[in-house]
Amino acid sequence: MVVGGMIGSGIFVLPAQLAPYGWTSIAAWIVGIGGAMLIAWVLARLTAAMPDATGVVAMSAHGLGPLCGVLVGWSYWIGIWSANAIIALTAVRYLAQFSPMIGATTLAQALSATVLIWLMTLLNLGGARLAGAFQIGTTVLKLVPLGAIVLILAGIVWQGGAGRPIAQHPAFAWHGLTPALTFAFYALVGFEAASVAAERVRDPTRTIVRAMLVGLVLTGTLYLVVCTGIIFALPTAAVANAQAPFALFVSTYWGAGAGLATAGFAAVAAIGALNGWTLVQGEVPLGMARAGLLPRWIGRTNARDVPVAILLVSSTLASLLILSNATRSLGGLLDFMLRLTSAATIWLYVGACLTALVMRVAPIAAALGLAFAAWAMVGAGFEAIGLSLALMLPALPFYFLRNRLT
Template identity: 25%
Template sequence: MNRKIGFYSLVAIVIGSQIGSGLFILPAALAEYGHMSLLGCLLSGVGAIFLSIVFGKLARYYTGVGGPHVYVSNVFGFKYGFFTTWSYWIISFVSTTVVVLTAFSYITPIIENSIGKSLSKEAILVLEIFLILLFMILNLLGSTTSARMEMVLSLLKTLPLVILPIGCLFYFDTTHFTNGTFPVGSFNKILSNSTLISFWGFIGLESGTTPSENVKNATTISRALVVGTTLVAIIYFGISIVVMGVIPLTALQGMDAPFMAIAQLILGGNWHIPIAIAVFIVCLGTLNAWIFVSGQIAASAAKINMLPYLFTKTNKYGSPHYSILASSLGIIPFLILTLNNSLKKQLLDLIDVSVIIFLLVYALSTCSYCKLLWDNRIARTKSNCIIGLLAMLFSIWMIVSAMSLFHLMVVGVIIASGIPSYLYMRNKSLISQEHTTTVTDISDKKSV
């Protein structure tokens, strides 16, 4: 029997999809913008919360099958829905690949120290694939099994995020926020850049909408999205303040692992090992959440004829096994490409592109919400209109801030790669409609 996902499990999925390895480098990435970066961090959190409210209201309107692609398809039609689905699904492979790479970049030195020799690239690749297959099997055992594992991983990775900042309070120095170099540029440029960097940590805020049919009710989705995203915003903002208050901004700039530096400062000794394990656990939670979400994306898209019907089929645990298999195995080719260092660098550069595509998905989803408001299918109240307007302005501002000619070209290529599949699925959909119409006509004639 396929049991439904509860509120706390869904909150864990929402948090797990957002809190990844980026948390551990976010303060260092923001340091070059000085204390003003905290305003950008705060603004990104507020924008993410508004977007989570929008997705929550969309989930309450469209019950049963969920996800940004479903909302866009229902409001703007097959074409927009398909390319939203395709881009959203494909880019999840790239994002998940980087999570796996980051996980092993931290855990590999520990493994090498324990066995007394270095691991080859091929050996690391085997371990990476093994990890993917492990979480693929976990997700094949059903949505509730995956959700419970996400709760465990969320609790494990939350502990260092709470304990370490508490220890930092004894080393906190407010002068770190005012001493050092200050960024050059206009206030808007500094604010938009720092907000964009901070928003990377909120990618995945919509994840709670994709398993819609496996959740107890639409209200659970709405609450989990807002609560989960709010908690993530509090964690990010709190961690940024604490780290910047312990490490001077000039020293923090360009630092690869600020958490390890803090552990050495506060605890000394070999505390880099538990920190590395903590990062690994964080990545495991993100990997589990994204394999789950990617599988649900494909399954829900297939139910509205955006992807092959095969993806809708479920196993005895109620898990869309073909969808999960395709979404999990799709990560492996990208991992193989990373054996080549130049290709690995190119793959990591695609993360910027993935953020833009996610932002485009969020903007289109917000447009869908605004259209439903305009048609009065969602109550056109003052608060609903303000939420929609602010979420839309935030999405557009972030896209404009992030976009460059290179990003525009790569985004165009990724979207265009779906054209063959689009033509096939559209043709299949038209044939199905013609068949239905013909059968109806014959039935009507017989009745006459």
């Protein structure tokens, strides 16, 4: 669950976002993995202290009060549908390797990503069984591009760098560490997945700790190797300007055909991730509504047990987020989405660390984890932080008027 929750679409675009940071990107991965392990330890200890809780939102509600739980859950929901915007854009960038027209301009990318979001929404309106069947067919495929990169990198090392393009990369710079950390941390989000299933796990006190820490180290190391390998095996400008960095890397070493095949696998992987998170974007507010924390209409489902209203609202917001930023540059569009999603999601970890401090669970790790979360938040920039807070505010009237807004 930990590895599956972490490996999504972020890694398929991050080489382009991190390439301008050069050697600083390596430090960002190392610091990001270390900080994520701190927060994972806090979550594991909270899970042991509250084994009946159904996730971080429930833990925050228990430790900080229902209103804080709603704000944390609402922010996490924002992070989900804004992540769906990123995933859709990622899929479009790789599909554009087959049909350049859909990725020729920022507007074309935005429109194509919006169409993809609504195709996955229609699929999920058919029920969890249909969406789940689609998910099964795409899950394993996301590992194929990662495996291809590892094989090429192993070949480069084996040959002592023969055939590797000669390129200079930016030196380490302290001022670049904070923004680079925010990008790297986005790809690590998802390690909290194991805590959600605590009530179904035998000996959760030990099992959840091991699952989170081992899964985080394995996935983080894979990301470090893959992302850094792509960045340092090609010229910085080529990676930074690449719409599909994985396809560019594979085509450079294995030819255009292999590059297109990699693009196809990456696109399918991203579409599969979009399908899965489209399902989740309805389930998070549904759970809060059924717990009495949000209006009952949010929890209403159709005959297939699909929360139609909130699913449509979520996809509408994701679409508006993409379209409202379509005037940005091609790179700027994805850059802003990544920073907003990181900011919105980090509030979940802030809530977890504050809960641990209040309940005196792993207080030292919680304090350090809170400091790390604040550091990663700063890297998102004031625009993304401000928008994440503004999007959180609508939760207040929904919470206080939940018994009237039926």
